[in-house]
Amino acid sequence: MNCKECGYRLWNITSRECPECGTPFLPSEFEFAANAVQYLCPHCSQPYFGTGLNGHLVPRDFDCISCHNHIHMDEMVLLPTEGVSEETTKVSRNPWVDETEKRGLIGKWRSTAWRSLFSPAPLINATPSTASTTAALGYLLATISVTLLPIVLIIIVITAIVGISSGSGSATLGAASGFSIFVGVTVLVLFGISIIWAISTHLILKVSSKPVYTFSRTFQTFAYAATPILFLAIPCLNLLLYPVALIWWCVTAAVMLGPAQKVSGTRATLAVLIPPFVLLLLIMAASISFSYYVTINSPFSTSTPSTSRISQVLQSQKNNTGLYPQHIVALIDNQNLSSDDFISGFYNTTFTDAQIGHHTLQDFLPENNPNFDQLRACAIETVIDPVPDDIIQYRVGDFVFTYPGTENINDPDLWIFIEYPAPIANKSPTSQTLARIYTADGNMETTFGSSFKYALGAQNRLRAKYNLSSLMHPKDVTSSLVVMPQNNTSNTPVTYDIPTNTDHEEPEIPSP
Numbered sequence: 001m002n003c004k005e006c007g008y009r010l011w012n013i014t015s016r017e018c019p020e021c022g023t024p025f026l027p028s029e030f031e032f033a034a035n036a037v038q039y040l041c042p043h044c045s046q047p048y049f050g051t052g053l054n055g056h057l058v059p060r061d062f063d064c065i066s067c068h069n070h071i072h073m074d075e076m077v078l079l080p081t082e083g084v085s086e087e088t089t090k091v092s093r094n095p096w097v098d099e100t101e102k103r104g105l106i107g108k109w110r111s112t113a114w115r116s117l118f119s120p121a122p123l124i125n126a127t128p129s130t131a132s133t134t135a136a137l138g139y140l141l142a143t144i145s146v147t148l149l150p151i152v153l154i155i156i157v158i159t160a161i162v163g164i165s166s167g168s169g170s171a172t173l174g175a176a177s178g179f180s181i182f183v184g185v186t187v188l189v190l191f192g193i194s195i196i197w198a199i200s201t202h203l204i205l206k207v208s209s210k211p212v213y214t215f216s217r218t219f220q221t222f223a224y225a226a227t228p229i230l231f232l233a234i235p236c237l238n239l240l241l242y243p244v245a246l247i248w249w250c251v252t253a254a255v256m257l258g259p260a261q262k263v264s265g266t267r268a269t270l271a272v273l274i275p276p277f278v279l280l281l282l283i284m285a286a287s288i289s290f291s292y293y294v295t296i297n298s299p300f301s302t303s304t305p306s307t308s309r310i311s312q313v314l315q316s317q318k319n320n321t322g323l324y325p326q327h328i329v330a331l332i333d334n335q336n337l338s339s340d341d342f343i344s345g346f347y348n349t350t351f352t353d354a355q356i357g358h359h360t361l362q363d364f365l366p367e368n369n370p371n372f373d374q375l376r377a378c379a380i381e382t383v384i385d386p387v388p389d390d391i392i393q394y395r396v397g398d399f400v401f402t403y404p405g406t407e408n409i410n411d412p413d414l415w416i417f418i419e420y421p422a423p424i425a426n427k428s429p430t431s432q433t434l435a436r437i438y439t440a441d442g443n444m445e446t447t448f449g450s451s452f453k454y455a456l457g458a459q460n461r462l463r464a465k466y467n468l469s470s471l472m473h474p475k476d477v478t479s480s481l482v483v484m485p486q487n488n489t490s491n492t493p494v495t496y497d498i499p500t501n502t503d504h505e506e507p508e509i510p511s512p
Contacts, residue, residue, distance in 0.1 A: 028073060453473075
């Protein structure tokens with residue numbers, strides 16, 4: 001308790017005037033924390049404690065229980081309660097709404113922001129429930145503005161530099177206009193998030209418990225808890241710090257909401273966390289649904305004409321003979337197809353990784369084998385001869401061929417082959433694994449990760465319409481053949497290895 005004129009400490013004084021400057025005072029003119037001040041009877045020093053509003057006595061005048069003199073609070077001598085520091089006797093106030101605060105607007109905001117980050121519960125307790133909602137709104141907008149300030153300055157400098165260097169005033173004006181729109185949208189988004197979050201939380205509180213105060217109090221909580229968005233103001237790190245800011249905002253809001261609405265910490269935490277959790281689930285569901293819809297209902301809506309040499313050769317073979325080759329190796333003659341056509345530039349596969357029977361694509365390079373024609377004939381015999389009639393799909397290098405059995409079906413959406421990394425030379429597929437699908441109409445579609453999985457499901461449903469066996473995922477197709485044995489009642493494809501040398505005698509290749 002200090003003199004309002006000179007700041008002199010007025011504790012333990014019987015006089016009602018400041019000993020330093022003579023300014024009159026009354027204890028009722030000061031505010032104290034509850035139970036932090038003891039009022040001493042001026043006659044016998046019997047202590048009484050201020051438990052009422054502003055730490056005052058209730059009632060203010062009464063008969064002393066020790067000396068029985070009638071006394072009034074303003075007559076009594078004041079001291080801090082034993083064990084309570086003088087600083088602790090002061091009423092904690094939210095600097096942003098404290099009308100007695102002499103600091104400027106920036107000082108008020110800085111002090112409030114600090115307490116919001118590190119002392120959220122005391123801050124909301126120091127904010128009267130009757131405090132203006134407009135003040136809370138002003139703090140929220142001020143915090144958003146400070147968050148955007150570094151971005152504003154950086155873009156202004158870049159725009160100015162570009163404008164000066166290019167000498168184009170119109171370009172500078174256009175950039176400034178675009179930047180203004182960006183800032184405006186950002187402010188509206190952050191403000192909208194706060195409002196919707198506060199409304200959702202308050203509704204949850206009303207359903208799960210009975211909040212003491214109205215929505216205005218809940219909005220105060222979220223406005224003063226929004227300070228962690230300041231982390232987004234750090235250049236270059238703002239995207240990395242976004243999860244930190246969001247989590248800190250959630251924790252701060254939960255800590256504030258309990259005392260603000262007089263509900264338990266558990267109820268406050270659930271009320272704060274349920275809205276963003278539900279929003280996250282909705283976003284995930286919408287993303288999955290959209291991906292599924294695009295892939296399943298219009299999987300080839302973005303198809304483009306294929307420029308693949310393999311696709312062109314297969315289409316030509318089908319048009320000329322009405323049939324696809326029994327095995328693609330029959331078309332490797334360095335005029336139709338060569339080893340290079342089966343190695344994609346997107347993956348790590350090499351010629352030696354791509355096995356064809358007892359050979360690899362390396363053997364089909366003419367410069368590596370002067371007896372290419374003999375080698376080709378040998379490969380055709382060792383690969384094509386053992387191919388069973390019930391073959392479904394097979395791999396050569398980075399391509400899995402799925403055309404077997406589709407020759408007599410006129411459906412442009414049937415797959416004829418897939419470009420997918422060879423498992424022997426590439427890591428397990430991820431959400432970024434590229435896959436290209438080539439269809440019977442000569443088109444090609446590019447997919448990634450889970451999108452391919454949905455497309456494969458749609459393709460197998462299409463194949464089922466024509467009594468064709470389901471395709472295996474190309475990550476599971478090695479250089480072995482995939483067949484459907486006639487006695488297989490589970491309708492599950494199995495792999496079939498081309499016979500080894502002990503099973504199938506390989507022709508000798510003449511020496512050069």
